[in-house]
Every structure is written in structure tokens, then in C-alpha cells.
Amino acid sequence: MLNKHDTIGQDLVNHCVNDIAVCGASPLFFLDYFAVGKLNFDVAEQVMSGLVKACKENRCSLIGGETAEMPGLYKKEDYDLAGTIVGLVEKRKIINGSKVKRGDILIGLPSTGLHTNGYSLARNVLLKKFKLVTYIPELKTTLGEALLAVHRSYLKPIKAILSLDGVHALAHITGGGIIGNTSRVIPKHLKLNVDWQCWERSYIFQLIQKTGNVPEEDMRRTFNLGIGLVVIGSSKHTGAILSILKKMREKPVVIGTVM
Structure with a gap:
């Protein structure tokens, strides 16, 4: 609708990177699957440029992929994009939430927008009243640009705090919200x-x-x-975690506790 497809490639890579980073893993390889009704080279180029950009930013090799043209399954303008990521973490350094205990602190890092989740509800609600090209003063951009804000990568701040023994778990906030995703790691x-x-x-x-x-x-x-990553840490390490994140120009906020 906006003919802007590069951010979708970035969304996919960053989403996958975050999903393994919260386990303590560093990304190594990424593969994409691009299925279309009819291949549009301009759209494909935009999507690929987004994949390449995000892979470079996350120091992850884009080693291959698959492009499938299936007119009997997809409409002409439709496409399906999926990714597979491989990462590496030493077994003894895997973050599985087993160290989480009562009194631990929840620290949230800001998201950049919807982060690839909730679009069905957002479209159903917003497009009944606004057009994608409508400028929203409070957003300081158009509705379409706000909805396409890139799903950010949390790899750098995660790697920066993993040296602390007090980091007990990490949750990438996607479908299910803060409670749904954080509950799974405790x-x-x-x-x-x-x-x-x-x-x-x-x-x-x-x-x-x-x-x-x-x-x-x-x-x-x-x-x-507005919270894309939750860090669960011991109360005595909260100050150190916040300090590291703030030095990286992150804007962490203590959002709760473990009971």
C-alpha cells in the first residue's frame, strides 16, 4: 500500500536475532524464504536490501535463501517472507531463567513501535478513521511510516550486560505482550x-x-x-545493569518485580 518493503526485511532479521539473543546466543547465519504470487523485482530488491542491512548491523552472514513464485497460492501482489537463523552460545552460558527468584527486578528497554506484532488489530482500528498517508502530529510522521517503524535489534545491549552475573533472564516482547512473553522465561x-x-x-x-x-x-x-525487551536481574545488580545500558544511550526503566 505504501510500496515500502525494505523495513520488512529488517524486521524479520532483527526479530530472529532478538529471539536467540535472549538465550545468550550470538547470530552466525541467516537464510530467507520469499514466496510470491508473481515476482516483482522492485519489491524483491527492497526486501533483500532490508535483509542485507540488518544482517550487516547484527554481524550475521546471509548465506542463502529460497524464492518461490506460486501464482496458484498467492495473489499477484502478495508475498510471504520467513527466516531461519543459527546462533552460537556455550552450553554453560545459556540463559534459561533457572536463576530467576523472588525479588528480582524487571527492567524494560523501549521498543520502536509495534515490532511486527498486533498489525491485524491496528489495521482494523486505525484504517477505519485514518489513511496511511495521514500525518499525525503526535507521531511526528505519517501513520504509515509509524506502523512501518523498524523492529529494532537488542543484540548490542544484551551482549553488554551478559558479563554481569546478576542477569537472570531476558524476554523479547512479541505476540502475547509483556506478561505473556516474560512469564515464559521464569x-x-x-x-x-x-x-x-x-x-x-x-x-x-x-x-x-x-x-x-x-x-x-x-x-x-x-x-x-513501548517495551520491546525485559531484563530480569537481581536487585543488587540493578544499578550496574542500568548504568551499562545508560552508557549505551539506552533508556531503561524499572517496570516491576518478580513475586
């Missing part, structure tokens, strides 16, 4: 206490909720609400 007998008022939500989420009168529970379950 022992089952523990719970999360999140202070939902302690950070300012990105305006794109405020716009979605206000425009569609979306219940708070649905917002929390569907979107990252």
Missing part, C-alpha cells in the same frame, strides 16, 4: 508484578486504544506497549 511457581504506569507508552499505542476503544486487557495481551 519458573512456573513465580509471578510478575508490573507497574503499568511507570513508563509513557509510545503514542502509536495510545492512538490505537483511543481510536478503537480497545480494552486495556486486550492492549496488554496484543502489543508491547
Whole structure:
């Protein structure tokens, strides 16, 4: 609709990188799968440029992929993009959440937008009132550009704090929201206490909720609400974790505790 496809390639790579980085792994190789109804070379070039850009930024080799033209399965303008990533981590350094305990602190790092999740709800709500080219003053850009904001990589801040013994778990906030994703990386007998008022939500989420009168529970379950990564660390290491992240010009915020 906007004929902008490079960010989608970046989204895919960064999403995959984050998914393995939270386990302590560094990315090595990436492969893509690009399926189309009819191959459009301009679109394919844009998608590929995004894949290449993100792989370079994450120091990950793009070693190959597959392009499949399937007119009987996809419409002419439609395409499907998928990726496979391979990373490396020493067995003794795998982060599996087993060290998480009561009293640990939740530290959130900001997202850049929807981060490839919740688009069905966002489109259903926003496109009934706005056009993608509508300029939204609070967003300081058009709606379309805001929705296509690149899903950022958290590889660098993750690697920077992994030297600390006090980092007990990491959660990449995707579908399922903060609770859904963070709950999966802590022992089952523990719970999360999140202070939902302690950070300012990105305006794109405020716009979605206000425009569609979306219940708070649905917002929390569907979107990252401005927090794309959660670091779970011991309370005595909180200061050190925050200090490292701030030196990297990140904007970490303590968003809760483990109970």
C-alpha cells in the first residue's frame, strides 16, 4: 500500500536475532524464504536490501535463501517472507531463567513501535478513521511510516550486560505482550508484578486504544506497549545493569518485580 518493503526485511532479521539473543546466543547465519504470487523485482530488491542491512548491523552472514513464485497460492501482489537463523552460545552460558527468584527486578528497554506484532488489530482500528498517508502530529510522521517503524535489534545491549552475573533472564516482547512473553522465561511457581504506569507508552499505542476503544486487557495481551525487551536481574545488580545500558544511550526503566 505504501510500496515500502525494505523495513520488512529488517524486521524479520532483527526479530530472529532478538529471539536467540535472549538465550545468550550470538547470530552466525541467516537464510530467507520469499514466496510470491508473481515476482516483482522492485519489491524483491527492497526486501533483500532490508535483509542485507540488518544482517550487516547484527554481524550475521546471509548465506542463502529460497524464492518461490506460486501464482496458484498467492495473489499477484502478495508475498510471504520467513527466516531461519543459527546462533552460537556455550552450553554453560545459556540463559534459561533457572536463576530467576523472588525479588528480582524487571527492567524494560523501549521498543520502536509495534515490532511486527498486533498489525491485524491496528489495521482494523486505525484504517477505519485514518489513511496511511495521514500525518499525525503526535507521531511526528505519517501513520504509515509509524506502523512501518523498524523492529529494532537488542543484540548490542544484551551482549553488554551478559558479563554481569546478576542477569537472570531476558524476554523479547512479541505476540502475547509483556506478561505473556516474560512469564515464559521464569519458573512456573513465580509471578510478575508490573507497574503499568511507570513508563509513557509510545503514542502509536495510545492512538490505537483511543481510536478503537480497545480494552486495556486486550492492549496488554496484543502489543508491547513501548517495551520491546525485559531484563530480569537481581536487585543488587540493578544499578550496574542500568548504568551499562545508560552508557549505551539506552533508556531503561524499572517496570516491576518478580513475586
